[in-house]
Structure formats: C-alpha cells, structure tokens
Amino acid sequence: MKFSFSHRRAFVGGITAALLALTAGMASAQADKPLRIGFSMARTGMLANATPSQMNTYELWREQTNAKGGMDVGGVRRKVEFVVFDDQSKPEQAVRIYEKLITDDKVDLLLAPWGTPFHLAIAPVLEKFKFPMVGNTAASVALRQVKPGYIWFPTSAIPDRIGAELTAMLKTQNVKSVAVLSNVLPFTKEIKNFLEPELKKAGIEIKVSTEYPPDIADMTSTLTQIKQANVDAVLALAYPGDSVLYAKQAKELGLNQPFQFVAIGPSDAFFPKAVGAASAEGVVTIAHWSPRAEWKGSQAFYDAYVKKFGEDPDYLNSALAWMSLEILETTVAKTGLDKGKMRDMISSTTFDTINGKVKFEGVQNVITPTAFVQTQKGKLQLVWPASMASSKFEAKKGW
C-alpha cells in the first residue's frame, strides 16, 4: 500500500489546524464566562437509539434558559453552555468522562447520562469529588443501595413497585391468567423477577413465561405459543428496540387480549408512527407523567417540545429529564454553585415539578406514585393509580 509522506503531513497538518480552531473557540468562550454544564451521552453504540428523548429535553432547556438571559445562579443570570462527550454506550467510559468533566474541564454543574448502569457507575465519582447531580433516566431496586448524598433519582418506575402496581391493576380488570414475555436486558428482567411472585401471590395464573434476547428479529415462535395459551392479558416486557416487532407480530397472529402491556417504547412518539395509530391504541405502558393543569408547566413543556422537535416528548424519559433540570434550577437559584449547600437543599426541599411535588428521602423520590399510561384516541392518558388518573382504562380492541 502506498501512503506518501506528503499525504501524511497534510493529514497531520489538518488535525493540528482543527485542534487549534477548537481550542481557540474554547478560549474565547471562557472570556464571556458562561455557565458550563457537563454530561456524557450515548451518541453511539447499542443505547444510542434510546437517548434522543433525553438529549432533546436538555437541548430544549438550554435554549429556553438562554432565551431568558441564562440560568439564575444565586441571583445572577448566566448563559448556559453544554460540555458533552459520547460515552459510546459504555458505563466505564462514562466514569472516565465524569472524572474528566470535574477535574479537567472544571464544569460548573453536571447533568445525568442515560440509563441505570450509567447512573450507578458514576455515583462513586460524584461521591469522591462531592459533586451533586440530580439523576433522571435510571430505575432499579439497585439504586436504593447507592450511598445517599450526591445523587438523587426522581423516578417512581422502580421494578418492585411496578410488579406490585401492575398486579393490582390487573386485579381490578379481573384478569385471571397472563403470558409474560421479557427481554433479557436488565430493567425488564428485573421487572419480571418482581412481577411474577406478585402475580402468583394475587392468584393470577402465569400460563406462559418466556424470555428473548435483545437482537430478536422474529417473534413468531414465542407469540404462537402465547396465542395457544389463551390468556386474559399479555405482559410484554419489551425494550424500545423490540416493542415495535412485538406490536406488528401480535397483530399478525391476532393476539386480541383486551389488556396489552408493553413495558418500554409506547411512551415514545416513534411508537404510534412505527406501528400505526390503530395498533398503538389501547396499549398500556410505564410512565408517571402526562401534561395536565394541576402540574404547573407540564403543558408548556409539552407544547415547547412538540414545537421544537415535531413529535411528542417521551412521557417517561423526557419528563424525568425535565424534572431533574427543574430541581437543579430551583436549587442553584437559591444556593449558587456551592456544592455543599446544593446538596443540603436537594436532600431536604420539596420541589415543584411538571410531575407534581418531588421530595427525596435518601436517594429516592418519595412522593410520585408508580403509574401506568394508556394510549387513548392517540393520546397517552394516566390510567393508574386511580388517585392521579386522567382517564379510565379501556379494553384494547385488537391491533
């Protein structure tokens, strides 16, 4: 192979020029002293397709905040600038990035990366540098094992609670038998592990219980088995990557159970587009938010998101990301950038968010209940629990 010297020199020259341009940009930026907020995001790798609902929310917030003149830092408004690195869907990469953000880039604040394993991985880094960060898109019973202090989890979609609440909801719908199919990825597997004992305890028969790998491309075999079992409800513990496949093939095979639960995917705007509005109608999924009058700012957030991105926000992940930003905003307006004061305030204050009141005990949000939404006439409606429902559950009429 020929690779001439002049080529190589041009290549190195190009890189040097690019680096110079980059550092020059950074230097001039520092002169105006914007507020630098850092985080890592899976832009590539197997989780990259799940992160836009969170990333978009961050972008929307930055745009709105800067339009207001910046973020209120103890009474002074400062423009917001993001310092983002791609963690390639690898938690160990996120650990390095957060260390670098704190020690090398010396960012003023941190936002959360996407997903449970990433939150868990960086928690010790936050602890080590005593740098508070409000988490968002993380849900696992393992979160409760995290040492409280510098990280908080606003979600209420914790698998053991989901197991109990979903069982209770099935009971009210008089469901006697179910089929459970679960993706083997951690979150859905965890739901399965907590859900099945709850179902048994409640006397609901599990006629089929099966698992499948994330790279599944055809569900005919599994769904044929479920069809023959003739159950009252199908609980598809799917990820976004296979929820569409499930819906399309459930339609093909005529799985006409009136209660169809699909764990992750239907709360995202791409789902109805992907499977068709009629198929999406009536599917129940996990989320504890919807735009409603008594939650201040929720409709405004929804409208702004739709206006900017041309699609609905994810009712779970976008909402959580926005809540974490609201909590950070309220805190920093009071405490400024003093990390100790921030920590104390986040740990003890009851915050108003687009999802209602949020208060942390330890690492967990103790106010928001675990909830489910259902697509009704093309809109996601909170249908469980009754205390915060925006609509009643309706039986799904085929796909």
Added chain:
Amino acid sequence: MTVLETLLSGQLLFAALVTGSLYALIALGLNLVYGTMRLLNVAHGEVVMLGAYAAYWAFTAWDLSPLLVAPVVAAAGGLLGYALYRGIFKSLLADSSAAQVQRMESNSLLLFFGLSIVLQNAAALVFTPNNRAYNYLGTVYHLGSVSMTGNRLAALCVAGTCCLLVALFLGRSVFGLATRAVIERREAAFIVGVNVDRVQWLSFVLGFASAALAGVLVSMLGQFSPFSGFPYTIAGFIVIILGGLGNAMAGLLAALLLGVIETYGVALTSANMRSMLLYGAFVAALLLFPNGVFARRAAAR
C-alpha cells in the same frame, strides 16, 4: 404445543421462509464479493442499514411506497458499490503479486471494518440514532390457519424472486459462467480470456445492490437504527459458510436452512437460544462440512 404440532405449524413455516429469504438475499451479495475477489465485506450490513433508511425517508417524507422505490434504492446501492470498487479496490486488486494477494484478504477486512464504522457513525450523525420504523402494508391476510402481514408477504416474494433470478442468471448466462470461473480459478479465468475486471465490478454492483434492496425489505418488518446492520453481516457469513463459497444456488438453500434452524429451533427451545442455534450451525458447518453443506458437487468438480 407438542413437538409434532410445532413442526407442522404453517405459521412457523411462513416465519422461517421470510427469515430465510432475507438471509438469502443478504448472503448473495456477500458471497459474490467474497467469491470473486476474496474481499471480506464486513460493511455489508451497513449497506442493508442504508437501504432501510432510504426506504424509510422515501415513505415518511414523500409518501412513496417502499416497493416502488426499491429498484431505485438498489440502483443507488449498486452505484455505491461501483464507486467503491473504482475508487479503492481496483488499484489494490491490480497488484497481483502473491504476497499482495495474500495480504489483500486481511487488508480488505480492515478496510471494510473501517468503512462499516464510518457508515454507522455517519448515519448516526445524519439520521440521529433514533429508532426508525414505519407502518406499510399492515393488513393481515389469512390462508388457512396461517396469518400473514402484507409487508412480510411482500418481503418474502421480492427477496425470493430476486434471489432466484440472480441464481438463474449466474447459473445460465455467460457472465455467470465467467463469474464462477473467477471464483474457482482467478488466474486461469484470466488466462482463458475472462474479463476479470468486468466480473469484479459487476459483482460489486450486484452485491451492494442486493444488500440495499434487502435493507428496503427489512425496514418494512421491524425497526432499525444506524447500528442494526451488523447482525445481518453475521447472518450472511453463516449462510456463506453453510452453503459454500461462491455457490449462489447452495447459498439460497443454506439461507432457508438457517431460517428453519432459527425459527423451529427457537420454537422447540427458547428465544434465548437463538444465538446459540445460529453460531452452533456455524461451528457445526465448519467442523463437519468445511466446504459447505450443499457444496459437495462443486468441491468434487
């Protein structure tokens, strides 16, 4: 479901045929490029992914039927193959010293691996890493006890027809004869006057076009992202190993066999066994039939 019921289920047979025909189409292109040039195209799945995006955008942005744009997407894929061949591989292949030829096989692996990373990330940058899927031909048809969604039926028909046409073309036409000659004895083919260069670029064009076409079909069935190409490359490789190198007809049978192994294997065990079944078939084929399950005739010739 008893074992017998499983084996006799028409629904599973349909699923196996859909899976198998897509594998066949994907493996076909991979087989041609590897057979004629000993170039291991690990970026093959990325071409499938790009084809899927082309169909997606045509459908969502301009309301064009994926089946109508399929020929255009295939042609664009072919053009990409032609450009790559002329731009990169022709000069590399021209140096036919023994050392260079040996190095070519491993170098091509690196080159295509690089290409695959570039394509993945370019797609992530341009199209965003969002999951994409759309609803086209979603009507379900019933044939006896078998239900078939329109898009899966269409994918089966298009992939099956294209594979048969290409296999016939390779088996019957003069170009096919030349291609097989290049696959089996490159130097000898050159000496007896086969236009090796033309065989090579046509293989590249056919290979990339069939991958792009497969992408269109794949996009109608489930969902995809910039990173969903790689599994198709793997499936293609397994089919080639099963079927034997450069043998298009055997490749078709091997792809169907793989579809059957996957579908019925999963039905009889569990969906978690899918990878084990696929790679198990792969390893078994390598150990028991190193020349391919259906390639005995070709090997004896």
